[in-house]
Amino acid sequence: MADPRSYRPAPGEISTSPGVYRFRDPDGRVVYVGKAKNLRARLSSYFQDPSKLATKTRTMVFTASAVEWTVVGSELEALQLEYTWIKEYRPRFNIMYRDDKSYPYLAVTMNEQFPRVLVMRGDRKPGVKYFGPFHPAKAIRETVDLMLRVFPVRTCSASVFKRARAQDRPCLLGYIGKCSAPCVGRISPAEHRALAQDFCDFMAGDAERFVKELESAMAAAVEELRFEEAARLRDDITALRRVFERNAVVLPENTEADVFALHMDELEVAVQVFHVRQGRIRGQRGWVMERVEDVGQDVMVEELLKQVYGDLGGTERIPHEVLVPVEPSEAEQLTAWLSGLRGARVQVRVPQRGAKADLMETVRENAEMALKLHKTRRSGDLTTRSAALRELQDALGIDDPLLRIECYDISHSQGTNVVGSMVVVEDGLPKKKDYRRFNVTGEAARDDTASMKDVLRRRFARMAKERQEGVVVTGQVEADEADAGDRRFAYPPSLVVVDGGPPQVAAAAAVLEELGLDDLPVVGLAKRLEEVWVPGDEFPVVLPRASEGLYLLQRIRDESHRFAIAGHRGRRTKAMTASALDAVPGLGPARRQALLTHFGSVEQIRAAGPERLTEVAGIGPTLAQTVHAALTASGGGDTVRA
Structure with missing residues (x-):
């Protein structure tokens, strides 16, 4: 230090x-x-x-x-x-709210000929109607499932819709009555658009009109002794009422606000936010963070709002009103910044009385309960992780705490499509955004040790270069003098783990010594007896079978193996596609992808026949015959999918 x-x-x-x-x-x-x-x-x-x-x-x-x-x-x-x-x-000592997912919305694509209902994240698109935000996304899907009983709007993707039209056969939802099946002409485009508009009207708050219409239809069915239809209408009414109850009005209907609350102790802070749209609670979101700074709630609220709204822009994403438990520090600058992002005035204020203050108290109670639940769930895991890291450090004789562990593995099929993987664990937990894959080619792919050397050399070359240069900037810098690229890839790990025994460990140690990084500890975990090998030692380190440190190494090794296999399978799939379709004369990348998108797999393309192949744009009769002949000659067994 x-x-x-x-x-x-x-x-x-x-x-x-x-x-x-x-x-x-x-x-x-x-x-x-x-x-x-x-x-x-x-x-x-x-x-x-x-x-x-x-x-x-x-x-x-x-x-x-x-x-x-x-x-x-x-x-x-x-x-x-x-x-x-x-x-x-993402500095270690800054307050970081560890929830980087964008808000999920219920979207209706009114800009399409046949509007579609789906869950959508990210930037808004013109001509699409949005409702929400909702949280979790499961709540949207449950709502849509209930709504489709009454408003059977299309929910399928463009490729599924196109395939159903080509085959003149609807999907499963069309058979069970949760889609009006416009793909096969059961409903006209105008009727389907009207159905989608009714769906939007209901989600916008005009629910009672549809409930009353269904109640009238149910009464008429009972009078005419159509009891099965009446029972179906009764179930539809129940479904709509369940959706309506979820969206109960808690504030005046013109209220558009996000309500934030915090509850903290000496170590952690729980945050909860309720999203209120048209006076209804459309979603709830919450997370827990570590208190890495000794600051008050005013600073925490400022950091929270900056991180939550920093990537959101536009009137629909940032509400008119943001309710917080305390006035944030630098409130004037923060309000101006949010207003600039929204393109309209944003109010950041603390509710003092009335319905908004009552809702704030409810959100605060949720934050308090969330922190208690988090501590209850985490206490055992935190103790186990700490024990595993400490046990592993003692067993390997490493002086520094094992804050960051990196594990490497190689996957291939008889020396082809070789992929190396790097997985990262910090404080005993996976850090997936730092995972890396390495495609190994040429002489480096001749065997596992050569591949391991290539992967480690590529991973640590930049770190070795920066250590040799030893340049650290100190003093005043210009705002645009940001580091080129992400420096986190060059961070030194506390321990390097390779999948394998003495040969792999020796290869890893040789690369680190070659790069001048021989101070980095490296070990190997052999699969057969789960032995831990250290470079230069004649005998392995044998950890007890019930050892938490061994369990941690096994989990890291298995995760690295899984990550490598996933990358290898991706490369192999591309190679299989190339072997089947790339050899067809006159079939370029665009037409090849169009065929896979339309039919779904090479096997289905082979079974389609020349006549159906011409359904794909750009595939004429002559090319269709060529494709069919080439795939028929290559034989079956190729099941590559798009």
Whole structure:
């Protein structure tokens, strides 16, 4: 750990203007990003007597080895740049809300000839009607399943719809009455569009009209002794009422708001948000984060709103009103930033009384219960993970804690389509965004040890280069002087694990020594007896069968094996497709993909016959005969799918 005095800048070097600053560790990682109205005053506060600093702030300044800063023109620009850097670097000591999924919406594609109902995330598209957001996505699917009893709108994808039209046969939903089957002409385009519009009207709040119409139809069926139809209508009414009850009005119908609440202890914070649209709670979302900063609720609320809304733009995605438990720090700049993202005014305020204050209390109670549940569930897992890491560290004689473990595996079929995998575990948990695959070709693919050497050399080459250069930026930098690419791939692991015994371990150790990284611990886990091999040792390290450390290594090894096999199968599938279709003269990539999209697999293309092949755009009679002849000559057994 570095002494803060070793990298403390002179006060005269730091500007008194607004700006953003970054602390970096010895490996160049950004460990903290912050903003300040006065950079000199704020940065100086980090280099006071360490005993006066908060515990986690003291840990941060001793973890870092350099600080750099960027001067900007205003506090609003500082807020924007701070958000950008937090999203880019995901610093260890910043508040991070670990839920990066976009909001799920119920969408109706009114811009198509036959509108479709589906769950949609991401950017909005013109001509599509959206309802929500909902959370979880399962709630949308349950709602749609109930709605399709009364409004059997199409839900299938374009390829399924096109295939059903070509085969003149509806899908399963068409047979069970949950789709009006416009693909086979059971309903005209105009009638289907009217059905989709009724679906939209119901979701927009006009529910009672449809319920009354169904009640009238049910009464008429009973009078005419059509009891089966009356029973079906009764079930339809029940389904609509269940959907309607889920969307009960809690605030005035013109209310568009997101309601946030937090509940925290010394270590963690639980966040809950209710999405209110047209006065109804359309969705609920929540997550728990670690308190890596000793800050108050006002700063936490500011960070929360920046991360939740930073990637969302447009009037429909950011509501008119954001209700929070306390006024965020830098409230004026935050409101201006959100209004700029929305393109219209956004109000960020604390409800004091009335229905909105009551709803805020309900959200707070949800956050409190979520934190209690999280701690109850996690206590056993956290204890087990800590014990496994500690046991493994002691058994291998490694001095530093095993904060990051990387495991490597090779997958192939008799030396073809060789794929290497790298999986990452941090604090005993998988970090899937850092997973990597390596396609191994040429001389490196001759055997497993050569492939392992190639993968490790490619993975650690950049880290070795940066360690040799040993350049760490300190001081004022320009806003556009961001690092080229993602530096996280160059981070040193605490332990390197390879799948295999002494040959694989020796190969890995040789590569690390060649690159000047022989200080990185490396071990191998052999499958047969689950022995742990260390480079240069004649005998393996044998961990007890009930060892938590061995269980951890096995899980990492199995995950690496799974990840490698998935990549290998993908390459093999492409190779199989090439062997079947690429050899057909006159059939280019676009037409080949069109055939696979239309028919679904090479086997179905082979069985289709020349006449049906001409249904695909760009496939004429002559080319259809050529394709059919080539596939027939190649024989069966190829089941590659699009």
